[in-house]
Amino acid sequence: MQFSDILASTIHDIKNSLSMILNVLEQLTEGNDIQQWNPTxxxxxxxxxxxxxxxxxxxxxxxxxxxxxLVPHITEYNLDEFFQEVVAENQSMATSRQVELGYRxxxxxxxxxxxDLVRGVLTSALGNAFRYTRDQLLMTAEDRDGWLVIALEDNxxxxxxxxxxxxxxxxxxxxxxxxxxxxxxxxxxVAALHSNRDRxxxxxxxxxxxxxxxxFSLWLP
Amino acid sequence: xAVNPFFRNDLAQKKFxxxxxxxxxxxxxxxxxxxxxxxxxxxxxxGIEAVSRLEEGRFDIVLCDYNLGDxxxxxxxxxxxxxxxxxxxxxxxxxxxxxxxxxMVMGAVEYEPDGYLSKPFTKDLLKxxxxxxxxxxxxxxxxxxxxxxxxxxxxxxxxxxxISSRPKQLGELLKLKADLCMKAGxxxxxxxxxxxxxxxxxxxxxxxxxxxxxxxxGQYAEARELLQGLIESNPNFMGAYDWLAKTxxxxxxxxQAQDLLQRAVNLSPRAILRQQALGGLALxxxxxxxxxxxxxxxxxxxxxxxxxxxxxxxxxxxxxSLLNKNREALEVISQIDTVFDRKEDAALFARVGESKVxxxxxxxxxxxxxxxAALELYQRLGYRSPKQATLDLLRACLAVGDIEQAMHIAKxxxxxxxxxxxxxEEIKTAFREANLDIDTQTFVHDIRHEIVQLNNRGVELxxxxxxxxxxxxxxETANSNPGNKTINLNAARVLILQMQRAGKKxxxxxxxxxxxxxxxxxxxxxxTLIKLLVTFKQLITAD
Numbered sequence: 081m082q083f084s085d086i087l088a089s090t091i092h093d094i095k096n097s098l099s100m101i102l103n104v105l106e107q108l109t110e111g112n113d114i115q116q117w118n119p120t121x122x123x124x125x126x127x128x129x130x131x132x133x134x135x136x137x138x139x140x141x142x143x144x145x146x147x148x149x150l151v152p153h154i155t156e157y158n159l160d161e162f163f164q165e166v167v168a169e170n171q172s173m174a175t176s177r178q179v180e181l182g183y184r185x186x187x188x189x190x191x192x193x194x195x196d197l198v199r200g201v202l203t204s205a206l207g208n209a210f211r212y213t214r215d216q217l218l219m220t221a222e223d224r225d226g227w228l229v230i231a232l233e234d235n236x237x238x239x240x241x242x243x244x245x246x247x248x249x250x251x252x253x254x255x256x257x258x259x260x261x262x263x264x265x266x267x268x269x270v271a272a273l274h275s276n277r278d279r280x281x282x283x284x285x286x287x288x289x290x291x292x293x294x295x296f297s298l299w300l301p
Numbered sequence: 302x303a304v305n306p307f308f309r310n311d312l313a314q315k316k317f318x319x320x321x322x323x324x325x326x327x328x329x330x331x332x333x334x335x336x337x338x339x340x341x342x343x344x345x346x347x348g349i350e351a352v353s354r355l356e357e358g359r360f361d362i363v364l365c366d367y368n369l370g371d372x373x374x375x376x377x378x379x380x381x382x383x384x385x386x387x388x389x390x391x392x393x394x395x396x397x398x399x400x401x402x403x404x405m406v407m408g409a410v411e412y413e414p415d416g417y418l419s420k421p422f423t424k425d426l427l428k429x430x431x432x433x434x435x436x437x438x439x440x441x442x443x444x445x446x447x448x449x450x451x452x453x454x455x456x457x458x459x460x461x462x463x464i465s466s467r468p469k470q471l472g473e474l475l476k477l478k479a480d481l482c483m484k485a486g487x488x489x490x491x492x493x494x495x496x497x498x499x500x501x502x503x504x505x506x507x508x509x510x511x512x513x514x515x516x517x518x519g520q521y522a523e524a525r526e527l528l529q530g531l532i533e534s535n536p537n538f539m540g541a542y543d544w545l546a547k548t549x550x551x552x553x554x555x556x557q558a559q560d561l562l563q564r565a566v567n568l569s570p571r572a573i574l575r576q577q578a579l580g581g582l583a584l585x586x587x588x589x590x591x592x593x594x595x596x597x598x599x600x601x602x603x604x605x606x607x608x609x610x611x612x613x614x615x616x617x618x619x620x621x622s623l624l625n626k627n628r629e630a631l632e633v634i635s636q637i638d639t640v641f642d643r644k645e646d647a648a649l650f651a652r653v654g655e656s657k658v659x660x661x662x663x664x665x666x667x668x669x670x671x672x673x674a675a676l677e678l679y680q681r682l683g684y685r686s687p688k689q690a691t692l693d694l695l696r697a698c699l700a701v702g703d704i705e706q707a708m709h710i711a712k713x714x715x716x717x718x719x720x721x722x723x724x725x726e727e728i729k730t731a732f733r734e735a736n737l738d739i740d741t742q743t744f745v746h747d748i749r750h751e752i753v754q755l756n757n758r759g760v761e762l763x764x765x766x767x768x769x770x771x772x773x774x775x776x777e778t779a780n781s782n783p784g785n786k787t788i789n790l791n792a793a794r795v796l797i798l799q800m801q802r803a804g805k806k807x808x809x810x811x812x813x814x815x816x817x818x819x820x821x822x823x824x825x826x827x828x829t830l831i832k833l834l835v836t837f838k839q840l841i842t843a844d
Contacts (some may be wrong), residue, residue, distance in 0.1 A: 151535050154470035168425035276502045
């Protein structure tokens, strides 16, 4: 994907978020009493603001990647602590959407990755999943044959067939990102930035999650 | 998890300092902290203000933005605060960064914060990080306390206890242990940890550590290879540039070293030590314009730094003078007295520097006046004369043709630093460049040999149990070479040994203290010194 394409589509996305925000704010300010602000509208504002912010962060990272200045900062991280942080950051959104957000991993599981980048991927994946899930989201992490697999599962209707088809090879490489959207492209990039000796990270989407919905996973070497 | 019962874990009770140049950011962070129930929150809008807040009172947690606009950076605030003891080992210092700025300091700085927090962050994330860092501090505080006082052996043994008790942060603890081992001079233990860490994957910190081990063992080609690989895979790892430049220097490639540091300085221009090193290399390579630029940066950055160094001023003056800007050179030198508060060691640098500039201007009388003033300072400072200034003084004497004085200074330098090969080479070069008809090789060798012989004989005597004889020999040698660290440490050592066997004596205690103090004045972080001081303290307090 060209950076200019990404730029255009992200600007479009952020513009959408901002006009939503503006729209809600206008509705709200028509009544002058702040006490009467309605929680659904407030949450809508919060959600769209977060989305615009996440989009800008992604854009900045993709820009750095484009000019060759993106170097992952890979350190050892405890997954339990990592998930605690991700849950803490997204809890209020989960509560407002009445989604149960949890995680599952061995308390001693640790792995090597760039925590800021992977958190960015999970946050944006969560942002999407909140829209598609019914009422549950589960993050998991495990060690599979020397790969650290970080996954997000939902109990929605799963990925549509056309998206699963975008994933040509078994390895998870070869997505047609023109069709899947920016979020997956970003996740793919972040995964690929993680390498160990001759192995390189990748992503996978499938509908065989334990919750019965979609499952997105990051495979890090 | 074992938590020190005297450690207050409650965030609400803690005293906070928020440092950020943006008012909105300050009030946002303050608002978050207030939501956690924190009441004692102060703020500072600049690095300079942060330092004055820290001077006024103790804080439990400092949240400091890395990028503070002009003036001091967050890193400089941390350096000054730790260096001056404004924050103790119990204070948690958190550096708030925009994405990826942390690479810029990796491995390149002596003082690291307790944690990083990248912007933007939510209040929940902040709370979680703070809670975790408070717990971590409860665990590691005692290790850091020992390390900060230079007592690495104790720090390492405390760390070992932690390592055997909680495997959760094993990687981080092992990294810390390896770094402490390096500082303590236990190179092989450090190497073992670095190598073990590299089995599973290429870890930057382990590779960097291994490179420093190779350098330390004089295996420069191996160090070069590791560091080059590190820079290739992570061009933002600034510490690797500094060590690769040093390695090039050791391999005799000063030109390559200069080019590399130039690249590093372009990436991260605010590192004062790097600018100083670049200036020094450029002077050596006769790239005077590069030297001028680097030293000028070092002087500017030094205004707010604990690393402010008089050699940045003399280096700047020297490069200006070599570019025929002698007036400006004198102007720079004239700043030294005010900036360094008329300290004698700084003044020695200034007078030697000025003598060289005046000589170059053709002002022979002026040069001689400055040189005489320098010699007087040199006499007064005695063994406390900085090595570099003494070397410069030696060169200045050669420049005005005062060979006798030069020989005298050289002799004292060699006697006090007989095991500093680098310095001995510099002395030889200075004489060679003066085109004198002196066999410098033999001259240096003979003086050095004499000290080595005396030291060996003393060690031999002590080993054979002839302690009083060893004391006599070491004390005589130490008193005629008060700047020689090895000899003075050995003199203290045999005195302590004697008292451990035959009981304490006041005059011996006093003399041992004198020898230890001499070394402390020259090299306070010397590991042998720190170990001897511990033994000495035990001796004093023993019945």
